[in-house]
Amino acid sequence: MDQSNNIIEVSNLSFSRNDRVIYDNISLTVPRGKVTAIMGPSGIGKTTLLRLFGGQLRPDSGNIIFDGQDIPTLSRKALYQARRKMGVLFQSGALFTEMSVFDNIAFPLREHTKLSPSIIRKVVLMKLEAVGLRGAANLSPTELSGGMARRVALARSIALDPELIMYDEPFAGQDPISMGVIVRLIRDLNDALNLTSVVVSHDVEEVLSIADYVYIIANKTIIAQGSPAHLRQEQSAQVRQFMAGEPDGPVPFHYPAADYQEELFNHVK
Amino acid sequence: MLSKSVGGLGRHGLSFVAGAGRAGLLLFGALKPAGRGLKLLPLLVKQLYVVGVQSLVIILVSGLFIGMVLSLQGYTLLVDYGAEQSLGQMVALSLLRELGPVVSALLFAGRAGSALTAEIGLMKATEQLSSLEMMAIDPLHQIVAPRFWAGVISLPLLATIFSAVGILGGHLVGVEWLGVDTGAFWAIMQSSVQWSEDIVNGGIKSLVFAVVVTWIALHKGYDAEPTSEGISRATTATVVQSSLAILGLDFVMTALMFS
Numbered sequence: 436m437d438q439s440n441n442i443i444e445v446s447n448l449s450f451s452r453n454d455r456v457i458y459d460n461i462s463l464t465v466p467r468g469k470v471t472a473i474m475g476p477s478g479i480g481k482t483t484l485l486r487l488f489g490g491q492l493r494p495d496s497g498n499i500i501f502d503g504q505d506i507p508t509l510s511r512k513a514l515y516q517a518r519r520k521m522g523v524l525f526q527s528g529a530l531f532t533e534m535s536v537f538d539n540i541a542f543p544l545r546e547h548t549k550l551s552p553s554i555i556r557k558v559v560l561m562k563l564e565a566v567g568l569r570g571a572a573n574l575s576p577t578e579l580s581g582g583m584a585r586r587v588a589l590a591r592s593i594a595l596d597p598e599l600i601m602y603d604e605p606f607a608g609q610d611p612i613s614m615g616v617i618v619r620l621i622r623d624l625n626d627a628l629n630l631t632s633v634v635v636s637h638d639v640e641e642v643l644s645i646a647d648y649v650y651i652i653a654n655k656t657i658i659a660q661g662s663p664a665h666l667r668q669e670q671s672a673q674v675r676q677f678m679a680g681e682p683d684g685p686v687p688f689h690y691p692a693a694d695y696q697e698e699l700f701n702h703v704k
Numbered sequence: 705m706l707s708k709s710v711g712g713l714g715r716h717g718l719s720f721v722a723g724a725g726r727a728g729l730l731l732f733g734a735l736k737p738a739g740r741g742l743k744l745l746p747l748l749v750k751q752l753y754v755v756g757v758q759s760l761v762i763i764l765v766s767g768l769f770i771g772m773v774l775s776l777q778g779y780t781l782l783v784d785y786g787a788e789q790s791l792g793q794m795v796a797l798s799l800l801r802e803l804g805p806v807v808s809a810l811l812f813a814g815r816a817g818s819a820l821t822a823e824i825g826l827m828k829a830t831e832q833l834s835s836l837e838m839m840a841i842d843p844l845h846q847i848v849a850p851r852f853w854a855g856v857i858s859l860p861l862l863a864t865i866f867s868a869v870g871i872l873g874g875h876l877v878g879v880e881w882l883g884v885d886t887g888a889f890w891a892i893m894q895s896s897v898q899w900s901e902d903i904v905n906g907g908i909k910s911l912v913f914a915v916v917v918t919w920i921a922l923h924k925g926y927d928a929e930p931t932s933e934g935i936s937r938a939t940t941a942t943v944v945q946s947s948l949a950i951l952g953l954d955f956v957m958t959a960l961m962f963s
Contacts, residue, residue, distance in 0.1 A: 542839075
């Protein structure tokens with residue numbers, strides 16, 4: 436196993452979908468044991484990047500080295516082996532609605548291990564305790580609030596003790612309490628379980644409060660990177676607009692259109 | 705203008721071929737030995753219940769009424785020629801050769817096929833399929849395979865039940881209500897229905913319909929655009945395409961089997 440300092444090394448990655456370029460020659464690294472955040476405006480393909488890391492999409496060119504293996508070149512079998520070392524928290528939680536909370540978390544253990552039912556029960560309860568939902572083990576996913584569902588999904592994604600966990604917009608649509616809980620869980624789990632975390636989000640303050648290193652992506656490329664403290668000092672207009680949430684700037688408020696007056700008064704049908 | 709229509713035709717052709725290719729890969733992926741063996745058994749049993757047992761009520765009620773109507777219509781026609789004794793033969797042959805396999809397949813497409821498409825489409829929209837992939841579990845083995853086999857096993861059984869209940873419905877109307885002799889009803893039916901010509905051919909038809917309907921339903925769900933509109937379109941497509949495929953294939957198979 437490759438024990439280099441970086442669990443993921445992306446180099447010269449390009450990816451396009453239906454002739455639309457999403458990433459143009461980007462390179463980044465995810466160091467082991469750290470929380471790395473990938474930020475950027477909506478619609479620039481942050482989730483796509485996680486799917487590329489997980490091998491669900493193949494890049495047009497470039498390498499994605501995960502734990503010493505180049506993900507796009509792996510056979511299906513090797514890819515599935517590599518995925519056992521990854522956990523993903525999807526934006527919707529993606530819990531299996533026909534199973535109880537307990538069975539959702541037990542599912543990957545039953546599929547991939549030969550543990551006895553009593554050990555599986557203990558592991559599931561420990562994972563649920565870690566996210567504060569041991570009492571909800573027998574509920575159905577439809578009985579959970581959005582924040583609880585995401586915590587259950589988090590417990591499921593750490594069930595097999597992965598080396599890497601990827602969070603897809605973990606704070607989206609959460610009330611302040613749930614958001615605070617998830618922010619704390621990401622950091623605590625990362626440190627307690629010696630994980631590596633990748634957080635994809637556009638919630639600036641929450642991300643900066645827990646990330647060790649941040650990449651900001653816009654216009655198909657990485658426009659800034661560094662520690663949260665470094666990014667707060669960044670002077671580039673594009674970064675400043677994103678960090679401060681200004682409605683107008685390098686990313687214009689108006690969608691490109693013809694001249695306003697021209698269209699209002701001189702428009703001939 | 706011409707180049708536009710030729711281009712449109714080409715695009716439709718390409719998208720049809722690509723769709724057929726994806727459907728083929730889906731079936732291949734679901735059927736290829738996965739080394740999971742016994743792990744699939746509980747999933748299959750659950751799907752047999754959902755796809756098969758839960759379709760029983762509609763099959764029983766429809767079979768009963770279709771048998772009753774057949775008997776009623778047949779009696780009014782046969783009685784003019786004094787041939788009402790052959791009512792059992794007419795009801796049984798119509799059901800075993802055509803109505804049993806075809807109507808139960810059409811009902812199955814509407815009841816179970818549409819549900820399969822909507823369920824898998826929704827699993828896709830809520831990222832459950834992606835989540836399985838990222839857990840290193842192939843959704844084709846976990847989700848598609850048990851549903852496919854459940855459909856293939858259920859429909860021939862449902863068609864058999866449909867025909868049996870239809871014959872009982874025919875007996876109810878013909879014998880109990882209209883007064884056809886019960887001995888003649890059963891005896892003429894027994895002497896005219898052939899094992900290989902009627903029962904086996906009807907079974908082959910419903911097996912073919914089962915494969916086609918379940919395959920279409922699973923493919924449409926798996927290939928659905930993961931939005932509410934996309935799932936609604938996919939569900940409609942399942943019912944329409946399955947129904948047309950059933951009727952078209954029925955003609956072809958009838959021509960091959962009985963002409």
